[in-house]
Amino acid sequence: MASAFTTGSATAVTRDNLESYIAAAERRVTNPSQGIFGPDSITWRVNRESALFLAAGRAALLQLAHPWVATALDQHSSLLAKPIARFHGTFRVVFTMIFGTAPQAFRAARSLYQMHTRIAGQLPSAVAGYAQNSRYEALQVPALLWVYATLIESAVVAYQCVLPPLNPDELASYYAESKILAGLFGLPPEALPTDWNSFETYVADMCASSALGVSDRSRFMAQHIMTGSGSWIQIPRWYQALTTEWLPPRFRDEFALAFGPAEQVSAQRAQRGIPRIYGKLPAFLRYVGPWQEAQARLANRKPGLLMHRINHFWIGQKFMPFS
Template identity: 30%
Template sequence: MSSSGRFFPPAPAPGIAGDPGIFGPDSAAWRVARERVILAGGPAALLLQVAHPLVAEGVRAHSGFATDPLQRLRGTLDAVLTVSFGDQAQVRGTAGLVARKHRPVQGTLPAPVGSLPAGTPYRANDPGLSLWVFATLVWSAVEVTEGFLRHVPPEERDAYYRDMTRMAHLFNVPAALLPEDYAGLEGYVTQQIRSTLDVGPAAAVIARQVLDPDPPIVVRPARRLPAVLAAGVLPPALREAYGLRWRRRERVCFAVVRCASQLAVPLLPTRVRYWPHYLVARRRVRATPTG
């Protein structure tokens, strides 16, 4: 795999001309998800996910995170981008692929973690766990857009959340479990932090591999950047639970990166600023269907 391929999913196939997929050009989902800068929230989103002991055990026991620590982040990103910008067939194909990959992921906690006793069962396609993973993706995308690019007003947050609930249904989250609006999603995240999340041994190992992998995947001066980004985006309680440093130097570094992003990203050419999935989708929608 190329060095860029370790971080970024490849550009998708063109798809069916004129097919807008499940969202379309005027959607809040396209406005938010098209920005490459949302990748800055990747470490925090992953650490949020595995702070749930059952998610962490599923990742530990059923994935190759030890040999490829970016596997889950890259796979999740590829699935989200394809569902966001793919045509109808690509969306169905990705949802089916994720379901097949999740089907064998099940087991039990080998030891107690937080409020969950040893032997607690888990399965990747459990609607409650799917809701938590969905919530971390939506929450981190809004937080990063707000902090690293532009203000996201409440009405746009709600519109983005409503769009993304259509994605949630594709990944086994029933409507009855979904919060009513974005404020409800924020409340759900807060409640999970207070009542369920706990950074156990599996989560701690995954966090070390993601934030400072061995061998390193970035040059030495930037090796601390994923940890700084995670520390700055995560809620304070989880930042402390993971033992992430948040001294003056980390706070200054985070503020500098965020300010630089706000200034630089709007000036970037579209092929650099936006994911290729969005650019392909925009061309596809403008194309004239054949036949």
């Protein structure tokens, strides 16, 4: 039993840690209105695409594969009762960090940290490398790092499903920029893999290790997500199949997800058909609401009703918060 999995107390993020990472990000900002990345960044280019929604289920299930994260979501969130609220909450914070002004991004980071201070508890049962009743805290670095990794990697998976793959230089830039975002999550620089190749190795090693594992409860939660239970949204079968194909085979099995010939054909059809449709989408559908809000801000243009509605889809409200 690896002690780093069960306690992690020495690697918990403090408020002083976070403030030092915010200060480092602030020193990079040349135009606060453009935020911490800006319109010319590859972070904006990747994360503006509404195709990111394609991999939202994948990221969610990979997060549930971490027992700390799954238990925290079960005990401290509305994931089962209000899955759409959970979706909105995640994108509200992440998109504000990416597309908001620099002050908005830093306020979002502090708000996320404050929310995480209230999330702690004990694992109800033994799973993977974790003992029953072992303690978890949302501010422990191993769990934060895994959540960050699922978001960063899944964004690339979705982007490359509908658009030309990023070349090695672009992936290197994307990952280097993502380290700034990691700091706003509270992650120390030394906890991060050094480059994109090291990052991919970290993800692969995690997926093969006892740091991840699926309990009966997390399996139940995953089935809820995959079927849209608790919301008005009926998850299409092709989306379920695509999500399953994008998971490591280990987690298809541990989450008990069907992936027979019918599901494989459905996933393949989706990957062939979606890019053809996606390239023809009008801008107001192709690009996420927070990016459109940022474009209006930089052009000194008042956002319209259509943008408000698109923002409602992505973040559950008219504007990015913390303005």
